[in-house]
Amino acid sequence: MPFHGLSARLQEIRERLDAARERGGHGQSVRIVAVTKTHGPEAVEAAVACGVDDVGENKVQEALGKMEAVTVPVRWHLIGHLQRNKAKAATRFAMVHGVDSPRLADALARAAGEAGCTLDVLVQVNVAEEASKSGVAMHEVPALADHLVALPSLRVRGAMTMAPYEAPEAELRRCFAGARAARATLQAAGHVHADELSMGMSGDYEVAVEEGATLVRLGTILFGARGE
Numbered sequence: 695m696p697f698h699g700l701s702a703r704l705q706e707i708r709e710r711l712d713a714a715r716e717r718g719g720h721g722q723s724v725r726i727v728a729v730t731k732t733h734g735p736e737a738v739e740a741a742v743a744c745g746v747d748d749v750g751e752n753k754v755q756e757a758l759g760k761m762e763a764v765t766v767p768v769r770w771h772l773i774g775h776l777q778r779n780k781a782k783a784a785t786r787f788a789m790v791h792g793v794d795s796p797r798l799a800d801a802l803a804r805a806a807g808e809a810g811c812t813l814d815v816l817v818q819v820n821v822a823e824e825a826s827k828s829g830v831a832m833h834e835v836p837a838l839a840d841h842l843v844a845l846p847s848l849r850v851r852g853a854m855t856m857a858p859y860e861a862p863e864a865e866l867r868r869c870f871a872g873a874r875a876a877r878a879t880l881q882a883a884g885h886v887h888a889d890e891l892s893m894g895m896s897g898d899y900e901v902a903v904e905e906g907a908t909l910v911r912l913g914t915i916l917f918g919a920r921g922e
């Protein structure tokens with residue numbers, strides 16, 4: 695059986711999530727987004743068999759191929775940087791995590807309008823302002839929040855961030871708290887459905903949950919190293 699031990703790992707992670715949630719005191723519920731990028735459709739099916747409802751992919755083409763192959767119902771999350779020319783395909787996802795510019799928002803809104811759907815999106819914030827990462831800087835969040843108010847085919851569900859890799863805990867916390875503040879800014883701008891915080895990966899998910907994460911995006915810890 696592929697992904698041997700996945701069920702036991704998920705069990706342990708769920709216990710750790712619960713404990714982190716207790717410690718953090720934010721009172722949120724937390725869902726695991728199983729990041730299946732670079733793995734085949736069997737990774738998606740293995741995760742679903744273990745009770746996971748949400749799957750994350752960072753490349754549109756790769757995800758569309760897996761959508762064709764996977765027959766079980768699953769919520770597909772697009773977690774990576776998205777180019778505007780892929781906006782149409784992005785409407786195939788349950789949630790798009792990487793909205794990081796007014797122009798991308800416009801393209802997604804147009805695509806969702808043409809598809810006759812309302813698309814759930816998250817605003818990606820680059821709290822630490824790392825050059826290697828996508829996302830708007832914290833000071834750009836209010837303007838993007840206001841811009842999104844005028845795009846009714848997008849339903850703003852909250853904020854997403856990636857913390858610096860293997861950063862000290864204090865820096866992780868600062869980054870995750872920044873995403874939480876960005877979500878508050880979205881709510882203050884009138885986005886009443888902005889209740890999600892997508893943050894935390896294999897190396898930092900417990901700190902993220904302590905800081906209020908509602909969606910943790912886990913790849914390596916579930917499926918092993920990707921060999922990228």
Ligand SMILES: *Cc1c(COP(=O)(O)O)cnc(C)c1O
Nearest residue numbers: 729752773895896911912913914
């Ligand atoms: C790959 C990826 C993840 C998962 O990372 P792991 O460290 O393997 O858990 C999470 N979020 C994004 C945006 C990713 O691209």
